[in-house]
Amino acid sequence: xxxxxxxRKQLKELFDKQRIGVLSTQKKNRPYASLVAFAVTDDLKSxxxxxxxxxRKYSNIMASSRAALLIDNRSNRMSDFRRAxxxxxxxxxxxxxxxxxxxxxxxxxxxxxxxxxxxxxxxxAVLCLEAETLHVVDHFQHVVELxxxx
Amino acid sequence: MKFTxxxxxxxxxxxxxxxxxxxxxxxxxxEELPVPKTICISTNAYNIFMDETGLRAQVxxxxxxxxxxxxxxxxxxxxxxxxxxxFARTPIPSTLAAALMVEITNCFDxxxxxxxxxxxxxxxxxxxxxxxxxxxxxxxxxxxxLEHIKLVWASTWSDAAILYRKEIGLEVEKSSMAVVIQExxxxxxxxxxxxxxxxxxxxxxxxxxxGLNQGLVDGTVQPDRWMIxxxxxxxxxxxxxxxxxIVVPAAKGVxxxxxxxxxxxxxxxxxxxVKDIFKLEKRLAKxxxxxxxxxxxxxxxxxxxxxxxxxxxxxxxxDNDDRQWYLSLKRGFENLVDLRSKIEDEIIPEMVSEAExxxxxxxxxxxxxxxxxxxxxxxxxxxxxxxQYWDYCIPFAHGIRLFGTVYNKAVKPENPYEFLELLxxxxxxxxxxxxxxxxxxxxxxxxxSLRVLVRSGKLPEDSKFAKEVAAYAQELLTPLLGxxxxxxxxxxxxxxxxxxxxxxxxKKVIKDQAKSNLEKRLLANMPKKDRTFALxxxxxxxxxxxxxxxxxxxxxxxxxxxxNATQEAHNRSSIVSKIPLDILRADESVKCLRDPxxxxxxxxxxxxxxxxxxxxPRQLIGQPAGSGLATGRARVIRKTEDLxxxxxxxxxxxxxIDPNMTFVIPLASAIVERRGGMLIHGAIxxxxxxxxxxTGVPDADKLIDTEDQISVDGYLGIVTIxxxxxxxxxxxxxxxxx
Numbered sequence: 105x106x107x108x109x110x111x112r113k114q115l116k117e118l119f120d121k122q123r124i125g126v127l128s129t130q131k132k133n134r135p136y137a138s139l140v141a142f143a144v145t146d147d148l149k150s151x152x153x154x155x156x157x158x159x160r161k162y163s164n165i166m167a168s169s170r171a172a173l174l175i176d177n178r179s180n181r182m183s184d185f186r187r188a189x190x191x192x193x194x195x196x197x198x199x200x201x202x203x204x205x206x207x208x209x210x211x212x213x214x215x216x217x218x219x220x221x222x223x224x225x226x227x228x229a230v231l232c233l234e235a236e237t238l239h240v241v242d243h244f245q246h247v248v249e250l251x252x253x254x
Numbered sequence: 255m256k257f258t259x260x261x262x263x264x265x266x267x268x269x270x271x272x273x274x275x276x277x278x279x280x281x282x283x284x285e286e287l288p289v290p291k292t293i294c295i296s297t298n299a300y301n302i303f304m305d306e307t308g309l310r311a312q313v314x315x316x317x318x319x320x321x322x323x324x325x326x327x328x329x330x331x332x333x334x335x336x337x338x339x340x341f342a343r344t345p346i347p348s349t350l351a352a353a354l355m356v357e358i359t360n361c362f363d364x365x366x367x368x369x370x371x372x373x374x375x376x377x378x379x380x381x382x383x384x385x386x387x388x389x390x391x392x393x394x395x396x397x398x399x400l401e402h403i404k405l406v407w408a409s410t411w412s413d414a415a416i417l418y419r420k421e422i423g424l425e426v427e428k429s430s431m432a433v434v435i436q437e438x439x440x441x442x443x444x445x446x447x448x449x450x451x452x453x454x455x456x457x458x459x460x461x462x463x464x465g466l467n468q469g470l471v472d473g474t475v476q477p478d479r480w481m482i483x484x485x486x487x488x489x490x491x492x493x494x495x496x497x498x499x500i501v502v503p504a505a506k507g508v509x510x511x512x513x514x515x516x517x518x519x520x521x522x523x524x525x526x527x528v529k530d531i532f533k534l535e536k537r538l539a540k541x542x543x544x545x546x547x548x549x550x551x552x553x554x555x556x557x558x559x560x561x562x563x564x565x566x567x568x569x570x571x572x573d574n575d576d577r578q579w580y581l582s583l584k585r586g587f588e589n590l591v592d593l594r595s596k597i598e599d600e601i602i603p604e605m606v607s608e609a610e611x612x613x614x615x616x617x618x619x620x621x622x623x624x625x626x627x628x629x630x631x632x633x634x635x636x637x638x639x640x641x642q643y644w645d646y647c648i649p650f651a652h653g654i655r656l657f658g659t660v661y662n663k664a665v666k667p668e669n670p671y672e673f674l675e676l677l678x679x680x681x682x683x684x685x686x687x688x689x690x691x692x693x694x695x696x697x698x699x700x701x702x703s704l705r706v707l708v709r710s711g712k713l714p715e716d717s718k719f720a721k722e723v724a725a726y727a728q729e730l731l732t733p734l735l736g737x738x739x740x741x742x743x744x745x746x747x748x749x750x751x752x753x754x755x756x757x758x759x760x761k762k763v764i765k766d767q768a769k770s771n772l773e774k775r776l777l778a779n780m781p782k783k784d785r786t787f788a789l790x791x792x793x794x795x796x797x798x799x800x801x802x803x804x805x806x807x808x809x810x811x812x813x814x815x816x817x818n819a820t821q822e823a824h825n826r827s828s829i830v831s832k833i834p835l836d837i838l839r840a841d842e843s844v845k846c847l848r849d850p851x852x853x854x855x856x857x858x859x860x861x862x863x864x865x866x867x868x869x870x871p872r873q874l875i876g877q878p879a880g881s882g883l884a885t886g887r888a889r890v891i892r893k894t895e896d897l898x899x900x901x902x903x904x905x906x907x908x909x910x911i912d913p914n915m916t917f918v919i920p921l922a923s924a925i926v927e928r929r930g931g932m933l934i935h936g937a938i939x940x941x942x943x944x945x946x947x948x949t950g951v952p953d954a955d956k957l958i959d960t961e962d963q964i965s966v967d968g969y970l971g972i973v974t975i976x977x978x979x980x981x982x983x984x985x986x987x988x989x990x991x992x
Contacts, residue, residue, distance in 0.1 A: 108869050182311045183427070186318035239872065243321070245972055247873035 111250060112148060115238065118177055118189055119144040123216070125175040127153065127233075129164035129197075136160055142173065143215040145208070149252050151193050151233040152200070152212040154223045162229055169196045173233050189242045193235035200230045208232055255302070257350070258357040259294045271296045273372030273432035278542070278562050285541060287534075288558045291437040293361050297374060297430035299350060300407050304429075306347045312340050313411065314426040319971075320875060320930075324952045327417055328931030329877055331655065334413040335932075339662050339670035341408035351400060358396040358435065366392045366438040366503065369402040370561070371409055374430055375423060386415045386422065387431070391468055392438055392503040399435060405663070406433045439558050440503055441551025443522040445470060445477060449535045449545030450484070450565055457490060458482045460531055462522045467549060467560075468508050469501035474586050475510070478521050480528050489528055494521060499588075505783060510588050530557060538562050586656075587791060593650045594797055597805070601642055605808040608635060612815035617822040625823060626847035632816040633840050639812050647805040653798030654933055657791050664779040664788070671932060676772050676792060677799040678941055683807045684916040685942050687729065691917055694722060695754035705755065708748050723747050730917060746898035753921060757902040803938050806913040813837055823847055829854070870978050871957040877930050878971035880940035880947030884924035885965040885976070888958050891915070896960070905964055909955045911936035919943055924966035926973050928954040940968075948973050 106114070119142075127140045138161045140153035151173050155162050165171060176190035200208055202223070209230055213220055223230055238250040256271075264272055264280035272280070276294035283289045304310040316336050320329070346354075371387035388409035390402045409415070410431040415424055445462035461470060461477035469475030476495040483490050497518045499510050523531075531550060534557065538546045542564065549560040612632065620628055654677065661673035697719065698705055707713045713720050727743040773792070780788045816837045823843040824831045830846045833839055833854045842854045889900050891908040900906070900918040910929040916939045919925070923945065927936040930950020940947030946968030954973070958964060963977035 106869070111869060182314050185315055241873075243318070243875060244315070245873060245970075246875050247871075249870040249872045251868050251870060 106248075108250070111240070111248070114189075115148055115191060115240070115250070116144075116146065118191065119148070119175060122175050122177060125151075125153075125173045127161055128172040128174070129161050129168070131164040131167040134164075136164055140173070141216050141219060142175070143208075143212040145211065147252075148238065148250075149235055150208055151235060152208045152230065153233070154212065154219065154228055154230045156225075156227050157229050158227065162231075165197045165231065169198065171195070171197045171233055173235075185244045189240065191241075192239040193233060194237050194239065195233050195235040197231050197233045200232055202230060255298045257296055257299045257302075257353050259296060260361075261289065261292050261294070264294065268296075270374055271298065271432065273297065273374050273434075274563065275370060275372035275561050276432055276434050277372075279434065279436075279559075281541065282538070282559055282562060287537075288556065290439050290558055290560070291361070293357065293435050294372060295354060295403055295433040295435065297432045299354065299403075299433075300410075300431050302350050303344075303346055303404075303407065306350070307344045309340060309344050310426060310429075313337055313429075316340070317411075317416075317426050320877075320950065320952075322419070325950065326930050327413070328933060329950050330416045331413040332877055332930075332932050334411055334416055335655075335658060335662070336670050337411040338408045338659070339666070341404055341411075342662060342666045343668075346400060346404060354400060354403070355396045358399050362396075362399070362435065362437065364395050366394050366440075367399060368434075368436045368438050368560075369393050369399060369406055370434040370436065371406045372432040372434045373410070373422070374432065386412060386418060388412065391466060391508050392506060394506070398506075403433050403435075407431050436560070438503065439551050439553045439560070441466060441553050441558070443527075444549075444551040445522070445531075447531050447535045447546075447548050447550065448565060449539050449547070451481065452565075454481075456484055458484050458532055458535065460523070460528055463495075463500070464497070464513060464517050464522050465500035465502050466508060467501075467551060469499060469510065471549075472586050474588050475499050475501060478523070480523070482528070482532050487529065487532060489525060492521065497522075506781065527552065527557075534559070587787075587794070590650065590653045590656065590794055590798070593646055594653070594794060597646055597650055597801060598797070601646055602801075602805070602808055605639060605812060608639070609808070609811040609815060612812070617819055620822075622826065622847045625819065625826075626844045629816070629819045629823065629840050629844050629847075632819050633837075633844075636813055636816050636837065639809055643805060643809055647801065650798055651802050651933060653791075653795045654802065657795030657798075660788065660791055661776055665775055666779075672772065673795075674799075674932070674941060676769055676776070677796050679766075679769070680796045680800040682800055682913075682938070682942060683804040684913045684935075684939060688917055688920055690726060691751070692754065692920060694719075694726065695751050695757075698751050699755040705752070708752060711745075713748065720744070723751065730914070750898055750900070750918070750921075753900070753902055757921060799938070802933060803913045803935055806935065810912075810914045816840060871975055874951045874954065874957065874973040874975070876926070876948040876951035876954070876971045876973065877932070878968055879927075879932055879934075879937035879949040880925065880945055880968045882924070882944065882946030882968045883965065884946045884968075885963070886923040888926075888960055888962045888964045890955050890958055890960045892955065905966055907954055907958045907960075907964075908936075910934070911939065913939075919945070924948075924968070926951055926954050926958070926964070926966055928952065 123141055124139050125142050126137050128135065128137050130136060140155065142151050142153045144151050173193045174190060175193070176188055178184040178188040200206055202209065209223070212223070212230065222228055236251070236253055238252065239247060240250060241247050259268065259272055259276070261280040261283040264276060269277045272294045279289050279292050283292070316333060319333070368389060368391045370389040373387055388406055390405065393399050393402045410429055415422060443462055443464055444467035445460060446467065448459045451457040451459045460480045460482065463470045463475045463477045470477045478495045479493040481490045482488065497513055500513045501508050501510055534550070535546055535548055538548060542562070544564045546562045547565050548562045551558050551560060612635070615628065617625065617628065657677070658673045662670055665672070698708065704719060724740065724744050727740065727747045730743065776788055777785050817835070820835060820837065820840045820843045823846070824835060827846055830843045833842050845852045846854060884905065886903050886905045888907045889896060889904040891897055891906065897915055897918055900921050902921045903923045904921070905924045905926060906918065906922045907926045908928070911925070911927055911934070913935050916935065919939050920943065925936050925940045925945055925947040927934065927949045928951055929936070931937065934949055937947055937949050946966045948966055948968060948971050951973055958975060962975050965974040965976055967974070
């Protein structure tokens with residue numbers, strides 16, 4: 105098994121390279137999945153994303169703050185079964201206060217500068233998934249968990 | 255897209271499409287050298303087959319199921335078996351099959367041919383492909399030829415090819431294989447010439463046998479050998495063989511028969527023929543620009559060239575040695591029959607008698623120096639038997655593999671390990687021993703007062719039951735159990751029996767009906783004339799399967815006598831007693847006994863690493879080795895105490911199971927082992943008891959802790975840790991030396 109340091113390095117590289125992940129939310133037993141552009145902090149604990157407040161995902165999050173975000177590097181080739189890595193971050197989602205000083209929002213804007221106008225809109229919410237655990241899958245079925253709060 | 259090439263059509267630029275062997279044959283044929291009629295099935299056909307059927311994707315999944323640096327060669331064999339079976343079960347797409355059939359019919363119709371591999375890159379002097387891929391002799395009729403083309407394609411993924419994947423550049427995405435179909439020359443004398451001897455570069459070597467050279471290539475027939483001075487062309491020496499066998503064409507394939515008396519006393523080649531072969535190699539060396547390794551045959555005094563390849567130049571000696579050893583494990587049926595007699599008639603009886611005669615020596619009567627001599631002698635004896643084990647018993651395990659290959663080729667089963675069901679239930683020693691233990695547990699179960707006595711620890715030592723348990727414990731006391739006294743062992747054994755009595759009768763699986771059906775299935779899929787062979791091979795494989803486990807027990811009994819002698823030294827000397835009771839450290843006991851001033855080096859034991867608790871393993875991948883699914887508490891075996899602490903329903907997790915520790919298996923719900931392979935002891939015993947088993951799980955005994963809740967999926971080879979022991983409950987444990 106990899107050391108924590110090398111695993112964290114590998115994850116950071118993956119998160120930096122990938123721009124979009126799959127967010128899973130649910131309300132009243134109705135699960136839902138959607139694509140979101142994300143940015144992550146160096147400690148791998150905070151996953152920032154943005155969404156209009158009228159969306160189903162926002163409504164779900166307001167009803168239940170528990171969510172999961174899947175980020176992977178698949179290329180839709182057969183070699184994905186060997187080479188692809190998928191990480192599911194699981195935790196609570198909270199809405200961020202939109203302030204120019206907010207380091208998480210700054211981080212998000214740095215990665216997705218083309219979304220600056222999008223997040224500026226008063227109808228757009230910037231949210232943060234505070235991950236407790238990262239479930240890391242590689243080699244098709246090999247799974248380890250990185251517990252961030254231990 | 256061109257699927258077939260005649261030798262006259264092959265250009266230098268076609269090399270990647272026709273492979274090394276076909277390319278060399280084309281060069282020879284175009285120089286009007288005596289090459290039999292040959293066509294080549296190009297790599298285009300292989301690629302169409304792989305891509306149109308989706309096989310490439312399946313192979314990719316299987317080939318990369320585990321990282322190679324974590325795989326043992328036995329796991330590579332398993333990986334190869336699974337891939338070969340995928341090939342066997344995948345029909346060639348009809349358009350491709352039709353195109354190939356037309357060409358094969360036009361060229362050979364129903365005459366006998368050889369179907370040989372022609373790997374891309376095989377012509378390179380950098381890498382030797384010898385022994386990695388398959389060739390088939392005496393195949394008749396387009397349909398059969400087609401089936402054998404598929405077998406040659408499948409051999410792209412032979413166990414040896416996977417083992418040497420880096421050297422030969424084997425990659426799923428880019429893999430390809432061309433096939434040579436050659437008129438079968440029923441030569442009366444055949445052999446090989448190495449233009450430059452690997453040992454003495456000033457000489458060339460010719461090896462020759464009567465009949466086809468298949469026997470020479472696979473080691474069944476011993477060849478006569480001639481050394482020739484490369485400069486002068488003079489024959490320097492001739493080493494005659496013990497000529498006894500000859501390989502000849504059978505109705506289908508080849509067979510080994512006894513050599514006639516006349517030929518036994520006569521070398522297969524005259525001096526004149528030796529010189530002719532040498533001259534021809536010289537010509538080929540000039541043609542190809544390097545010394546050649548040539549296969550040839552004499553067809554009624556006409557010399558014919560079957561193949562020519564450059565002699566590999568850059569292989570490191572060690573790699574070649576390892577390859578030789580590995581390839582030497584792959585034995586033919588005849589050779590395995592000889593091995594079986596050697597093991598059953600000589601090695602095992604001698605091992606039993608050696609253990610018995612050592613047992614008779616009263617160690618207590620020996621003076622210290624005599625005891626030191628006796629320990630040294632026993633170390634040598636153990637070494638001698640270990641060598642026999644490696645030289646004979648390990649290669650004999652190939653009997654199982656050979657049977658598996660024949661079964662899968664004939665039956666093409668959905669489960670590539672179906673053949674193992676035919677080998678199970680062959681009265682393994684460890685199973686017999688477990689049955690004995692079960693009988694003791696049944697006695698305990700049936701007798702309440704006896705149970706009360708045992709539980710309270712008040713069972714009199716001279717009671718019948720105590721004596722029976724002591725006798726059983728004596729059998730178990732092997733070096734594997736390390737430093738544990740007879741009385742401690744008896745006490746622990748009683749605890750284990752209580753556990754077994756509470757569980758009820760162990761569930762050894764009996765599958766007689768299923769076995770009988772499988773046997774019928776095998777025979778129904780074999781040509782009539784091969785059925786006797788199939789039954790003989792199955793019988794051989796059953797012995798191979800049984801001995802795979804049993805020979806360790808016999809070896810364990812000899813090692814136990816060394817342990818007893820070192821135990822005696824421990825009892826005598828307070829200095830010796832500081833050395834851990836381990837047969838690998840017996841030499842230190844000897845030094846202590848001989849020299850009162852000798853002080854053994856203290857070796858600190860390494861604590862077992864506790865993993866970083868922030869990273870939790872969740873799902874581990876290994877090899878499916880026993881089908882079924884079980885969930886239970888893990889019991890990780892790191893030291894003797896762990897074995898005896900085993901509770902019913904627990905999952906046995908260990909580095910490597912030895913047949914001497916399988917007495918706890920009846921209590922287990924599943925087995926997880928770090929060491930991988932379908933034929934390792936853990937897998938064998940798991941199948942006997944119908945337990946789910948996953949082997950080849952890297953660091954299994956380090957990543958899993960006793961008391962973790964785990965699920966063992968023996969179908970997919972996955973171990974899931976559903977509940978990890980919290981860190982506060984973890985204690986630092988030490989390994990066996992501690």
